[in-house]
Structures are given as C-alpha cells and as structure tokens.
Amino acid sequence: MFGVVVLSSVTGFQSAYPTAAGRTQLARSLAGDSGLTALFGPGRHLDTVGGFAAWRSLGTVTLVGGVWGLLAATRLLRGEEDAGRWELLLAGRTTRRRAAAEGLLGLAGGWAVMWATVAVIAVAAGRSQGAGLPVSGALYLSLALVASAGVFLAIGALASQLAPTRRRAASLASGVLGVSFLVRMIADSGTSRSWLRWFTPLGWIEELRPLTGSRTGPLIPLAGLVAVVSAAAVVLAGRRDLGASTLPDRDTAEPRLGLLNGPWGLTARLARPVALGWVAAVALSGLVFGLIAEGAAQAVSGSTAMQRALARLGVRASGAAVYLGLCFVILSALIGLVAAGQVAAAREEEAEGRLDSLLVQPLGRLRWLGGRVAVAAALVTVLAVVGGIGAWVGAAAQGTAISLARLVAAGLNIAPVGLFVLGFGVLLHGVSPRIAAGAAYGLVAWSFLIEMVGAVVKANHWMLDLSLLHHVAPAPAADPRWTSGAVLVALGAAAALIGAACFDRRDLVGR
Amino acid sequence: MATAIRTEGLTKHFGSVRALESLDLEVSEGEVLGCLGPNGAGKTTTIRLLLGLIRPTAGRAEIFGLDAERQTLEAHRRIAYVPGEPSLWPSLTGAETLHLLGRVHGQVDARYRDELIERFSFEPAKKVRALSKGNRQKLALIAALMTRADALILDEPTSGLDPLMEQTFRECVVEAREAGQAVFLSSHILSEVEALCDRVAILRAGVLVESGSLAEMRHLSALSVEVAFGGVPPDLSGIPGVRDVHVTGRRVRCQVRGSVEPLLKVLAASEVTEVLSREPSLEELFLAHYGPADGRRHPG
Numbered sequence: 001m002f003g004v005v006v007l008s009s010v011t012g013f014q015s016a017y018p019t020a021a022g023r024t025q026l027a028r029s030l031a032g033d034s035g036l037t038a039l040f041g042p043g044r045h046l047d048t049v050g051g052f053a054a055w056r057s058l059g060t061v062t063l064v065g066g067v068w069g070l071l072a073a074t075r076l077l078r079g080e081e082d083a084g085r086w087e088l089l090l091a092g093r094t095t096r097r098r099a100a101a102e103g104l105l106g107l108a109g110g111w112a113v114m115w116a117t118v119a120v121i122a123v124a125a126g127r128s129q130g131a132g133l134p135v136s137g138a139l140y141l142s143l144a145l146v147a148s149a150g151v152f153l154a155i156g157a158l159a160s161q162l163a164p165t166r167r168r169a170a171s172l173a174s175g176v177l178g179v180s181f182l183v184r185m186i187a188d189s190g191t192s193r194s195w196l197r198w199f200t201p202l203g204w205i206e207e208l209r210p211l212t213g214s215r216t217g218p219l220i221p222l223a224g225l226v227a228v229v230s231a232a233a234v235v236l237a238g239r240r241d242l243g244a245s246t247l248p249d250r251d252t253a254e255p256r257l258g259l260l261n262g263p264w265g266l267t268a269r270l271a272r273p274v275a276l277g278w279v280a281a282v283a284l285s286g287l288v289f290g291l292i293a294e295g296a297a298q299a300v301s302g303s304t305a306m307q308r309a310l311a312r313l314g315v316r317a318s319g320a321a322v323y324l325g326l327c328f329v330i331l332s333a334l335i336g337l338v339a340a341g342q343v344a345a346a347r348e349e350e351a352e353g354r355l356d357s358l359l360v361q362p363l364g365r366l367r368w369l370g371g372r373v374a375v376a377a378a379l380v381t382v383l384a385v386v387g388g389i390g391a392w393v394g395a396a397a398q399g400t401a402i403s404l405a406r407l408v409a410a411g412l413n414i415a416p417v418g419l420f421v422l423g424f425g426v427l428l429h430g431v432s433p434r435i436a437a438g439a440a441y442g443l444v445a446w447s448f449l450i451e452m453v454g455a456v457v458k459a460n461h462w463m464l465d466l467s468l469l470h471h472v473a474p475a476p477a478a479d480p481r482w483t484s485g486a487v488l489v490a491l492g493a494a495a496a497l498i499g500a501a502c503f504d505r506r507d508l509v510g511r
Numbered sequence: 512m513a514t515a516i517r518t519e520g521l522t523k524h525f526g527s528v529r530a531l532e533s534l535d536l537e538v539s540e541g542e543v544l545g546c547l548g549p550n551g552a553g554k555t556t557t558i559r560l561l562l563g564l565i566r567p568t569a570g571r572a573e574i575f576g577l578d579a580e581r582q583t584l585e586a587h588r589r590i591a592y593v594p595g596e597p598s599l600w601p602s603l604t605g606a607e608t609l610h611l612l613g614r615v616h617g618q619v620d621a622r623y624r625d626e627l628i629e630r631f632s633f634e635p636a637k638k639v640r641a642l643s644k645g646n647r648q649k650l651a652l653i654a655a656l657m658t659r660a661d662a663l664i665l666d667e668p669t670s671g672l673d674p675l676m677e678q679t680f681r682e683c684v685v686e687a688r689e690a691g692q693a694v695f696l697s698s699h700i701l702s703e704v705e706a707l708c709d710r711v712a713i714l715r716a717g718v719l720v721e722s723g724s725l726a727e728m729r730h731l732s733a734l735s736v737e738v739a740f741g742g743v744p745p746d747l748s749g750i751p752g753v754r755d756v757h758v759t760g761r762r763v764r765c766q767v768r769g770s771v772e773p774l775l776k777v778l779a780a781s782e783v784t785e786v787l788s789r790e791p792s793l794e795e796l797f798l799a800h801y802g803p804a805d806g807r808r809h810p811g
Contacts, residue, residue, distance in 0.1 A: 165601075165640065250638075251637055251638055251640075251641035252604070252634075252636040252637050252638065252641075253604050253636065253638060254636070255604055255606040255607050255610065255635075255636075256607065257607060257610050260603075260607055260610050260611040260614065261611075261614050262614060262615060263615065266600075266611060269603075270600065270602070352598050353594070353596070353598035354598045354599060354600060356562075356564060356594060356598070357594075357597070357598070357599060357612065357651075357654075358615060359562075359563075359564060360562050360564070360587060360590070360591075360592040361587055361612065361615040361616045362584045362585075362587040362588045362615075362616065362617060363584070363587070363615050364583070364584055505566070506566070507564070507565035507566055508559075508564045508565060
C-alpha cells in the first residue's frame with residue numbers, strides 16, 4: 001500500500017504538472033497554504049518530482065504507518081494474551097520477558113520486510129519515466145516512510161504492557177498517535193510555533209527531509225525513542241503478572257441496567273464506546289477539513305490538470321467546495337470502514353460463542369441480527385451527518401460561505417457507501433461467516449485504492465465502476481446524486497435480506 | 512411422567528465427518544439423564560442440535576413435543592442451558608449479565624436467584640473479564656437455574672468448579688429433579704454421573720453404544736470376585752462365566768458374568784478363607800466400552 005502511494009505521487013505529479021511553469025505555480029500556492037501544511041507538513045522544493053513525492057507520500061503514509069504499527073504490536077503482544085494463547089507459549093521453556101522480547105523481534109522483522117518492499121518500489125518509481133530520483137535518496141525516503149510504523153510498533157508494545165486489554169492498549173497507543181499528530185499540526189501551522197516540532201516523533205520524521213536535503217540528525221532521537229520504549233516494554237512484561245496490567249484497572253462496577261433489556265439494547269451498550277470514538281473522530285476530521293478548505297482550494301486552482309480531472313468527476317463549483325468534495329470522498333471511505341467494523345463485531349459475537357447465550361433463550365435469530373444491523377445503520381447515518389456538521393463549523397469559522405444544509409446533504413450523500421458495505425457484509429455473514437469481516441474490509445480498501453489510483457492514472461472505467469466510492473458524487477462540489485445513492489441503499493438492503501434468510505437457516509460456527 | 516426431551520434418528524454430519532449417527536434418546540420430567548463419552552463423541556453436537564443452534568442432517572429433536580428446529584422460540588421458553596465453556600460479554604458485570612439474560616428469557620425466580628448467588632458465593636459486581644473460569648461457570652449455572660425452566664441442558668457444567676461448589680451444584684440438580692424438572696447432563700466425570708443420574712447414555716464416535724438405568728447396565732457388566740484360599744488354589748479358568756483369572760500366591764481375582772452358581776460350587780469344594788465380591792463401578796462399565804479392545808465389551 002505504501003508503495004502505491006509513492007508510485008502515485010511520482011507519476012501523478014508528472015502527469016498533472018508536466019510544465020515547469022505549472023510546477024512553480026503549484027509550489028508557490030502550496031507554500032502559502034497553511035491548511036495543507038498543517039495536514040501534510042511543510043513541503044520543500046515542491047516544483048521538483050522528489051520534493052512533491054516526498055511531501056505527498058510522507059504526509060499520507062506517516063499516519064497510516066503509525067496506525068499499522070500500534071495495531072500490529074497490540075494484537076501480537078496483548079491480543080494473544082487476552083485469547084489465552086500467550087499462556088501456552090509461556091508454559092514452555094521461556095519467561096515473560098523473553099517472550100515479549102521475541103515478540104518484539106518478530107515485529108521488527110515484519111517492519112524490516114516492509115521497509116525492503118517500500119524501498120524496492122521507491123527505487124523503481126524513482127528510476128521510471130525520467131523522474132530521475134537518485135537510488136540513495138529513494139532508499140532514504142523509504143526509511144522515512146516506514147519510520148512512524150517502527151516508532152508506533154514500540155509504543156504499541158509498551159501500551160500492551162500498561163493496559164489490561166487489547167482494545168484499551170490500542171486506544172492508549174492511538175491516543176499517543178493522535179496527540180503526536182496534533183502537536184505536529186500545530187507546529188506546522190505557523191513559523192512561530194515550529195519549535196514544537198521537536199516534541200513529537202512525527203515532527204522528527206518530518207525533519208528527516210528525504211529527497212530535499214536529507215538530514216540524518218533526527219534519526220538519533222527516533223532510534224533512541226524506539227530503543228527506550230521497547231526496553232521499557234520488555235522490562236514491564238517481566239514484572240507484571242500474566243493477564244494483569246501495570247496501570248490500575250477497575251474490575252468491579254455498579255450495575256447499569258438501563259439498556260440491558262433485550263438484544264437491541266445490548267448491541268447499543270456494546271457498540272457505545274466504539275461508536276462514541278468514531279463520532280468524535282469524524283466530527284474532528286470534518287472540522288479540520290472545514291478549517292483548511294479555503295486555503296487548500298487556492299492550491300488546487302493552480303493546476304489546470306487538476307481542474308480538468310475534477311471536471312471529469314462532475315465538479316462544477318469552485319473554491320472551498322471543490323476541496324470539501326474531495327474530503328467527503330475520504331470520509332466516505334472512513335464510514336465504509338465503520339460499517340465493515342460493525343460486520344466484524346457481529347461475527348465476533350458468534351465466533352466467540354457469546355451469541356449462543358442469547359440464542360438459547362426464546363429469542364429469534366432475525367431479531368438479534370435486525371438489532372445489530374439497525375444499530376450499525378444508525379451509526380453510519382449519524383456519522384455522515386456529524387461529518388457534514390463538523391465541516392460546516394470549520395468552514396464557518398474561516399468565513400467560507402457554504403450553507404449548513406448543503407454540507408449536511410454532502411454528508412448524507414456518502415451514507416449509502418456505509419449502508420451498502422453493511423448489506424454486503426450481512427450477505428456474506430449469512431452465506432460464509434468466516435470470511436465476512438475480511439471481505440467487507442476488503443471491499444472498502446479496494447474502493448479507496450481504485451479511487452486513489454484512478455484519480456491519477458487513467459483507469460479502465462470497468463475497474464472504476466467496481467469501486468463503491470466512484471458512484472458517489474463529490475458533494476458539495478457537485479449536487480448529490482440521490483438516485484445512485486438510493487440504488488446503493490436498495491442493493492445493500494436486498495443483500496442484507498438474502499444474508500439474513502441464509503443466517504436463519506445455517507449452523508452457528510465458531511472460529 | 513411426560514417426555515421432556517426426545518430425539519429420533521438424530522444425525523449430524525460436518526462435511527465428511529460423522530459427528531452424530533441416528534441417535535434415539537428420551538428424558539422424562541423429574542429424571543436426570545447422564546450423557547457420557549470422551550471428547551469428540553458427539554455430546555456437544557447433540558446438545559447444539561437440541562438447542563437449534565445447528566441443523567440436523569437427518570432425524571429430529573423435540574422439547575416437550577416442540578420441534579427443536581422449527582418451533583425454536585416455543586421450545587426455548589421451556590429450557591435453560593449451561594455451556595461447558597461459558598462465553599459471556601467481558602465488559603458486563605455478573606449482575607448485568609444476569610439481568611440481561613433474565614430479561615431475554617422472560618421468566619426469573621428472583622428470590623431463588625439471590626439464594627443461588629449466596630450458595631455459590633458469587634460476586635455479582637465483578638466484570639466478566641475479571642472472572643476466573645470457575646466463576647464464569649458459576650455465573651452460567653446461576654443464569655440457567657434461576658429460570659426454573661422445565662428442562663435443564665447442561666454441557667459439562669462443573670469443569671473449573673472447586674469440590675465445594677461441585678457439591679452445591681449437585682444439590683441444585685437434586686432439587687431440580689425433585690421439583691419435576693428434566694435434566695440432560697453431559698459429562699465425562701463418572702462419579703458425578705453416578706451420584707446424580709437415574710439413567711446413563713454412553714456415546715462413542717457419534718454412536719449411542721449403551722443406554723439404560725445404572726442398575727440395568729451393571730447387569731451387563733461382570734462382577735468382580737476376589738478369593739483367598741487356605742491351600743493351593745484350584746483352577747478356576749474353566750468354569751462357565753468366569754474370565755480374567757489372576758493368581759497371586761493363594762489369592763485369586765476374577766470376573767464373573769452371568770450366574771455365579773458354577774463358581775460357588777467349585778469354591779464350596781475347596782478351603783476358602785475369604786471371599787470379596789463387588790459390583791462394577793461406573794468406571795469399570797465405562798472402561799468396558801472404551802478400554803483395551805480385548806473383547807471384554809458385552810454386546811449391548
């Protein structure tokens with residue numbers, strides 16, 4: 001995936017800005033844009049292929065790499081323990097400390113493989129089509145790209161020792177990533193605050209400046225942080241009891257019975273923490289998109305090729321609305337992920353055997369499934385509206401003149417993506433439950449990938465048609481296409497009905 | 512007594528695996544049926560078919576005359592179930608779990624529930640994820656027993672319980688039987704089945720190999736006899752019904768199947784100082800079915 005981003009940044013830059021004049025104009029407008037700088041970090045030498053590729057790929061990949069790192073580390077070092085498999089390992093000839101160290105080594109191996117893969121792609125991209133990137137520069141870029149994955153592998157490992165469950169460990173590490181990103185954003189949103197950059201590992205990664213006058217100094221704090229945090233994780237792993245946490249945990253609680261009157265209430269109760277997290281994340285993303293829309297719009301207007309590409313997508317408006325239209329496409333992918341996550345949660349209830357406890361009661365399977373789907377559909381719709389409201393608040397604060405109704409409509413415009421993913425997931429859950437969650441996530445990833453590559457490379461339109469996101473109008477830049485939205489929802493509902501009928505007839509299956 | 516649970520030719524295949532082959536069983540009200548068998552014998556498959564969680568390949572299961580597959584909801588109003596490895600929601604406390612399951616079931620004896628919490632010394636304020644396996648087992652037992660359902664389906668319900676709590680569990684099962692509830696108890700703990708069950712069904716590799724009351728089954732197995740002689744022991748191996756003769760000095764151990772009269776006649780003619788005879792335990796019955804394949808198995 002990282003490789004695709006690098007590849008698309010290099011080739012995309014060349015096809016979108018073929019002339020020196022266009023590149024200079026782009027560099028000037030981007031340099032003056034505080035919004036994009038806050039989001040992606042400051043760009044240097046943006047009129048060169050290397051500068052643009054480094055800025056663009058580092059900006060996107062650093063966050064994704066961090067998320068991958070913390071998820072991989074918490075899954076191996078805490079998820080395995082939660083599932084009881086770590087216990088079997090520890091019963092062998094090993095100690096808790098050594099097992100944790102070996103787990104970390106395994107993760108480091110995975111990270112090294114990732115670096116090697118990205119390096120190969122970066123070198124290949126650099127040598128292709130006259131991009132003219134030096135091999136050493138491409139290698140250094142690939143190191144910078146995977147650096148955040150390495151840092152957050154270590155932080156995820158430490159969080160796994162601190163928190164009592166995998167989910168809490170992942171939340172803790174995500175919080176660290178969120179704060180690091182926020183500090184980096186503040187640091188990059190004005191020259192007077194740039195010293196803040198030294199207080200976040202994401203700032204150090206930015207200071208590596210690959211392809212634009214590489215500086216190796218920040219590698220020292222990066223390597224030091226990874227070493228110290230990993231060592232702390234190994235030491236804590238040796239000190240604590242299996243299944244216990246270093247941070248205090250509340251194991252008892254006053255009963256809160258409000259929602260626990262039936263399967264629907266139970267689903268709402270179980271989904272609540274995740275749902276609240278997503279609502280906050282989507283509201284914040286909408287807000288940030290709204291805040292930077294005006295500035296970003298000016299950057300886009302510098303490229304005639306970009307405008308032509310947007311016109312192909314049906315964009316007629318200009319300015320901030322265009323930029324927000326692209327942002328809502330990203331939000332729609334996020335909402336698709338939420339829907340896939342709900343399918344995964346429903347499947348987990350069955351796989352772990354918790355569903356048995358409900359279905360041996362006088363409770364029909366369809367009533368249980370209906371509750372899950374209703375809660376998930378409501379969550380998707382609420383997120384879509386919240387994204388629209390967040391964007392409006394951000395835009396209004398910057399004096400951008402786009403009405404609330406238009407942005408809420410833009411939000412509702414992307415809800416069908418989530419609803420279709422949900423219906424598709426329910427269908428698979430009924431037919432072949434073991435692959436349902438993976439396939440739902442896969443559909444979203446595929447759609448997003450096609451959309452990203454397709455926007456740059458002239459993709460086959462059959463391929464584009466297979467991407468869900470391609471059927472969504474880039475509102476508010478264009479009018480929402482309610483008919484294609486309705487078709488998506490109807491297809492999703494039909495798939496869900498078939499899935500439900502199959503689920504009612506099949507055996508319950510464990511892992 | 513009315514029939515609570517009945518299966519007719521109940522069969523389940525998972526792909527090419529024959530998990531259960533044409534099972535016929537009955538449990539009446541006020542009766543405890545012990546279902547014995549090693550892992551993979553088909554005990555849990557039988558229970559999941561009874562509960563309608565999986566669909567039979569052939570045959571049918573009935574709960575109080577209601578089809579387990581088609582009239583699931585009506586059937587479930589009359590039963591309660593305890594799984595061997597209870598999987599409950601880690602973020603809920605014990606009290607919340609009991610409240611939820613009670614509401615979904617619709618029928619709870621609140622006073623009995625509180626009494627059960629007391630008797631099993633269960634801590635309802637703890638979250639499920641903080642409970643040990645034994646405590647989760649207690650929670651599942653309380654959730655099932657508090658409904659006072661007409662039939663209890665228990666799948667190895669005491670794994671993880673300490674001996675004291677196992678005693679409490681046994682008392683609860685006896686109470687349930689006295690109250691006229693039917694109990695289907697799957698287990699591989701023989702002493703538990705021997706202590707609690709009126710009838711026993713033995714499953715092996717998906718096939719019912721033996722079924723009947725404990726008294727009936729004992730008749731099928733041999734009597735253990737040990738004799739001490741004053742002088743050199745006579746040869747007992749030729750006597751009809753006598754087998755597995757072991758001689759240690761002046762002591763002889765053997766198994767007698769069928770009438771003991773031929774053996775007694777031989778013994779009466781010798782100088783006997785001591786005779787011990789004992790009914791076979793369930794362990795011996797069980798070993799007779801699963802033990803070394805030396806032909807000791809009696810045709811059922």
